[in-house]
Amino acid sequence: MDDIQAAIPLGFLLSFMIGPVFFVLLETSATKGFRAGVFFDIGVIIADIVFLTIAYFSSFQLLENLSNQPGLFVFGGTILLVYGIVIFIKKTRKKANLKASTGTYLGLVVKGFLLNFINIGVLVFWLGLIVIVGPSLDNEGDRILVFFSTVLIVYFITDLVKIILAKQLKRYLTQERILLIKKVLGIVIIVCGIVLITKGFLPKEKFNIQDGIERISEKKPAN
Structure with a gap:
């Protein structure tokens, strides 16, 4: 129960992390x-589950390897950049065709x-979280499974609330407003x-994930 109570606020906060997924979900x-x-x-x-599975079985070694392969950030960032440009310049279809079949x-x-999945930063986040949280869960598989x-x-439940609230805006969406939303989404x-691309070009000493995790660990209160 302690593990579950500790996980609840984290899950709630993660749902409000600002990123492309957050805005695309609302749109x-x-x-x-x-x-x-x-x-x-x-x-x-599903992508988060895949990342967590990779993170759990790879742990710190993969995290260290990722810090030495910033090209992965450039690759993921480039895909996001192209996707954002496509959304920005793409014309919106007629409102009658917007409903998903x-x-x-x-x-x-x-x-x-x-x-x-293309955002390699998400994998790094889950890896870092497992490295930090794992010891407090005694690195026990069952406790880690329950926590995550x-x-x-x-x-997911928090996202459902966001989806319901966003759906209420549908009645106010004109063709012009939808076009504006998509352009803002593309910019985001x-x-x-x-x-993400910038992270890939950061100097190695500024891209040292291990040092970052060690600093976070040092700030954790002693048990």
């Missing part, structure tokens, strides 16, 4: 409805998965891509 829910938002979010959660739901799952399962469940994703 998808507002323009295509509740189901579309849920299916998109399922794809995001059954055939598009799988595509939304794939879209959510890929948008989260709770984080993802709370994350472009900025996220540039930030």
Whole structure:
């Protein structure tokens, strides 16, 4: 129960981390409805589960390797940058065609998965979190499973609330407003891509994840 209680606020906070997934989820829910938002979010959660699985079985060694391969950040950032540019310049279809059909739901799952998966920073985040949280859970597989399962469940439930709230905006969306939302969304994703690319070009001494984790660990209160 202590592990679950500790995981709940983390899952809630993660749901409000500002990034491309956050904005695309709101845009998808507002323009295509509740189901579309849920299916998109399922794809995001699946990517997080894959990342967590990789992080758990790879742990610190993979984290150290990623810090020595900043090109991965450049690659992921470039994909985000291109995706943001496409969204920005793409013309919006007529409002009558905006509602997601059954055939598009799988595509939304794939879209959510890929948008989260190409952001290598998400993998680094989960890796760092496991390295930090693992010792407090005695590195026991069962406790780690309960902790991160709770984080993802709370994350998903909070996202459902966001989806419901965003869906309420649908009635106010005119063609011009939808176009404006998509252009703002494109700009946000472009900025996220540039930030990720910039991380790949940072000097190695400023990109030392190990030192960052050690500093965080030093600040943790003694048990």
